[in-house]
Amino acid sequence: MKKIQGGVCAPVGFKANGVHCGIRKNKTKRDLSLIVSKVRAAAACVYTQNLVKGAPILVTKKHVADGYARAIVCNSGNANTCNADGEEIAEGMSKLVEEFTGVSAQDVVVASTGVIGQPLSLDPIRDGMPSLAEGLSEEGSDLAAQGIMTTDTVPKQIAYTFTLGGKECRIGAIGKGVGMINPNMATMLIFITTDAAISPAMLQKALSADVKDSFNMVSVDGDTSTNDMVCVLANGLAGNECIEQPGKDFNAFRKALNKVTTYLCRKIAGDGEGATKLLECKVTGAKGKNAARTVAKSVIKSSLFKAAMFGADANWGRVLCAIGYSGADVDVTKVSVDFRSRAGELAVCRNGSGILFSEEEAKKILSEKEIEILIGLGDGNGKATAWGCDLTYDYVKINGDYRT
Amino acid sequence: MKKIQGGVCAPVGFKANGVHCGIRKNKTKRDLSLIVSKVRAAAACVYTQNLVKGAPILVTKKHVADGYARAIVCNSGNANTCNADGEEIAEGMSKLVEEFTGVSAQDVVVASTGVIGQPLSLDPIRDGMPSLAEGLSEEGSDLAAQGIMTTDTVPKQIAYTFTLGGKECRIGAIGKGVGMINPNMATMLIFITTDAAISPAMLQKALSADVKDSFNMVSVDGDTSTNDMVCVLANGLAGNECIEQPGKDFNAFRKALNKVTTYLCRKIAGDGEGATKLLECKVTGAKGKNAARTVAKSVIKSSLFKAAMFGADANWGRVLCAIGYSGADVDVTKVSVDFRSRAGELAVCRNGSGILFSEEEAKKILSEKEIEILIGLGDGNGKATAWGCDLTYDYVKINGDYRT
Numbered sequence: 044m045k046k047i048q049g050g051v052c053a054p055v056g057f058k059a060n061g062v063h064c065g066i067r068k069n070k071t072k073r074d075l076s077l078i079v080s081k082v083r084a085a086a087a088c089v090y091t092q093n094l095v096k097g098a099p100i101l102v103t104k105k106h107v108a109d110g111y112a113r114a115i116v117c118n119s120g121n122a123n124t125c126n127a128d129g130e131e132i133a134e135g136m137s138k139l140v141e142e143f144t145g146v147s148a149q150d151v152v153v154a155s156t157g158v159i160g161q162p163l164s165l166d167p168i169r170d171g172m173p174s175l176a177e178g179l180s181e182e183g184s185d186l187a188a189q190g191i192m193t194t195d196t197v198p199k200q201i202a203y204t205f206t207l208g209g210k211e212c213r214i215g216a217i218g219k220g221v222g223m224i225n226p227n228m229a230t231m232l233i234f235i236t237t238d239a240a241i242s243p244a245m246l247q248k249a250l251s252a253d254v255k256d257s258f259n260m261v262s263v264d265g266d267t268s269t270n271d272m273v274c275v276l277a278n279g280l281a282g283n284e285c286i287e288q289p290g291k292d293f294n295a296f297r298k299a300l301n302k303v304t305t306y307l308c309r310k311i312a313g314d315g316e317g318a319t320k321l322l323e324c325k326v327t328g329a330k331g332k333n334a335a336r337t338v339a340k341s342v343i344k345s346s347l348f349k350a351a352m353f354g355a356d357a358n359w360g361r362v363l364c365a366i367g368y369s370g371a372d373v374d375v376t377k378v379s380v381d382f383r384s385r386a387g388e389l390a391v392c393r394n395g396s397g398i399l400f401s402e403e404e405a406k407k408i409l410s411e412k413e414i415e416i417l418i419g420l421g422d423g424n425g426k427a428t429a430w431g432c433d434l435t436y437d438y439v440k441i442n443g444d445y446r447t
Numbered sequence: 448m449k450k451i452q453g454g455v456c457a458p459v460g461f462k463a464n465g466v467h468c469g470i471r472k473n474k475t476k477r478d479l480s481l482i483v484s485k486v487r488a489a490a491a492c493v494y495t496q497n498l499v500k501g502a503p504i505l506v507t508k509k510h511v512a513d514g515y516a517r518a519i520v521c522n523s524g525n526a527n528t529c530n531a532d533g534e535e536i537a538e539g540m541s542k543l544v545e546e547f548t549g550v551s552a553q554d555v556v557v558a559s560t561g562v563i564g565q566p567l568s569l570d571p572i573r574d575g576m577p578s579l580a581e582g583l584s585e586e587g588s589d590l591a592a593q594g595i596m597t598t599d600t601v602p603k604q605i606a607y608t609f610t611l612g613g614k615e616c617r618i619g620a621i622g623k624g625v626g627m628i629n630p631n632m633a634t635m636l637i638f639i640t641t642d643a644a645i646s647p648a649m650l651q652k653a654l655s656a657d658v659k660d661s662f663n664m665v666s667v668d669g670d671t672s673t674n675d676m677v678c679v680l681a682n683g684l685a686g687n688e689c690i691e692q693p694g695k696d697f698n699a700f701r702k703a704l705n706k707v708t709t710y711l712c713r714k715i716a717g718d719g720e721g722a723t724k725l726l727e728c729k730v731t732g733a734k735g736k737n738a739a740r741t742v743a744k745s746v747i748k749s750s751l752f753k754a755a756m757f758g759a760d761a762n763w764g765r766v767l768c769a770i771g772y773s774g775a776d777v778d779v780t781k782v783s784v785d786f787r788s789r790a791g792e793l794a795v796c797r798n799g800s801g802i803l804f805s806e807e808e809a810k811k812i813l814s815e816k817e818i819e820i821l822i823g824l825g826d827g828n829g830k831a832t833a834w835g836c837d838l839t840y841d842y843v844k845i846n847g848d849y850r851t
Contacts, residue, residue, distance in 0.1 A: 363673075367497040368498070
């Protein structure tokens with residue numbers, strides 16, 4: 044597998060674009076993005092588990108019910124959630140895509156991210172659609188990545204080549220993390236494209252399995268958004284033999300998919316609202332996979348631990364505490380904790396009790412931008428990794444600022 | 448019921464004291480407290496659900512296994528948790544109480560609050576015990592309340608009189624909230640005394656029922672401490688007929704107990720680390736009591752909502768979001784949200800969608816020090832209240848500062 048340029052346009056047959064249409068007041072910020080495949084593509088999605096769901100999610104579910112889609116349209120600046128006319132607006136966005144690109148409205152994936160509960164007008168979208176459609180190009184991934192950003196500080200995109208049955212395939216993605224210019228809901232959106240040929244059912248299977256160890260293991264603030272969505276379009280233009288069942292090709296596809304999703308998990312956590320550090324919590328020795336996930340997620344979500352990491356404080360007691368209340372079946376007398384970064388690695392806890400360590404060394408290790416928290420549970424073979432970030436003054440600032 | 452002075456010493460037969468013994472470096476801070484009943488008292492406790500439990504909790508469980516106790520000793524500055532010799536130290540504290548007060552070590556409730564995983568020496572406790580015991584007095588509740596404080600900004604105590612079968616009884620309490628001078632674990636400790644006569648079994652029944660709607664409904668940062676403990680001693684010196692079964696007297700006792708615990712919930716939440724505001728989330732119309740509790744707790748724990756309250760931002764979308772991911776069975780199309788404070792009351796959401804409101808009015812209401820969030824679920828008779836506080840720069844500061 045090789046990293047390549049081009050993001051969502053790296054796979055054959057995808058074009059993209061992003062423009063400013065006026066949903067956001069700041070004219071330098073793009074707020075409407077479009078990705079179009081040359082042909083209909085197998086489509087798989089996973090959505091937020093929140094009972095309060097953005098209207099675009101309800102509409103997208105209908106549009107991909109047949110397993111296929113051809114385009115993804117997404118606006119930032121407004122989540123189109125908790126609005127009485129939300130579904131109508133989301134359908135209207137799809138119809139505008141049909142009008143200006145020829146893609147059937149039924150084949151459009153719709154997404155929105157931004158403030159909840161503010162009416163979204165179709166007017167700016169109607170105004171922006173002609174130039175959005177006209178500007179679609181194979182170099183458009185970066186513009187599309189910009190158009191879905193909210194408080195993200197950098198656009199996020201990635202692409203790899205990989206091989207299926209001797210054929211070279213490509214997989215690319217754009218994503219956005221957490222926060223808003225008018226600070227509101229953390230809403231994660233990930234759009235993945237590939238030219239691999241794979242059936243809708245197998246694509247869904249690959250995606251659903253992958254998110255358990257990728258996006259579901261990311262937490263910036265523990266708030267599950269109303270608009271989270273991960274969508275993969277696979278248009279088959281690479282010409283490989285279509286993946287219809289489990290086997291070697293399916294495994295190779297899953298590996299490529301996981302490469303892309305893991306990259307984006309790290310990017311999103313590291314760019315979490317106000318974050319100065321990426322935290323990667325690696326749990327081993329758990330009684331099972333689920334116990335490992337539960338422990339890793341609990342530690343990465345602890346406000347006290349996140350604040351300690353901001354202060355480069357080797358406060359391992361907070362790690363033990365978060366393990367203890369995680370709900371996982373853990374023998375606390377067997378727990379070990381180490382901190383690791385580019386600056387070194389340090390053991391701080393063995394058998395559930397503290398050991399002597401150099402505070403100076405700890406401070407050096409924890410002052411780096413990427414910190415690994417290594418937890419050994421000594422009780423089995425379960426492993427999991429979770430990604431998060433530190434809790435900082437800027438998180439409070441971004442989310443405490445007056446909305447209007 | 449009448450509020451009275453005296454805290455834990457308001458009930459007949461209780462003395463208390465608090466001294467500085469040297470566990471904390473700052474000599475102006477008391478760090479060792481003692482409460483003693485003239486006679487053995489029925490004792491009931493509830494403890495943290497964290498699998499990682501402070502050593503004092505393990506020792507206390509043994510000492511109150513017979514349903515009785517006579518004294519409570521508590522240090523601040525060190526949690527005596529994740530230490531290999533923790534239980535030995537906690538037993539040592541009990542023996543020192545016996546040596547200097549004559550109370551059997553087996554009748555001592557032991558508690559510690561402070562940094563996790565740092566060895567606790569008995570030396571300062573041995574040094575401080577003579578003056579601690581000698582200074583026990585009926586005016587000592589305030590000193591005892593000070594001795595258990597960590598990052599609390601004010602000591603917390605309360606007392607009420609109430610009547611059981613024509614006899615006047617008293618109930619008092621001291622408590623500490625969240626945080627540390629060497630910032631570490633949020634650890635809540637509540638010590639309640641009463642001169643009412645009640646059997647150990649009925650006392651435990653009253654306490655276990657009460658905490659479901661009182662202390663278990665408080666959240667400052669979602670981190671469940673390793674050392675949380677609520678303990679009630681009932682010494683029977685009021686001379687009422689001993690409560691041995693459910694009935695009128697038991698209900699009157701529960702009411703008095705709840706008055707004390709609710710007062711402390713509000714005090715603890717309002718004095719949460721870095722807090723500028725007390726948040727009180729009142730849910731009505733839930734399908735059941737548990738659904739109401741789940742929703743109220745979810746909203747009060749949301750970092751995004753807490754940051755919005757810090758900014759006096761009427762961002763009700765975050766309330767809806769937290770309801771949606773709470774896990775409770777809720778019909779989101781029936782949800783209503785109002786904000787209320789001394790400055791007024793404002794409807795912001797009806798039937799799950801936003802309604803027009805004055806941002807100016809909202810800002811005025813949310814700039815007060817005590818905010819009520821009123822959530823109607825329109826789906827039953829379940830009610831619950833949860834208490835919390837806003838998320839502020841100071842929370843990050845307190846918990847991000849370097850530990851050493």
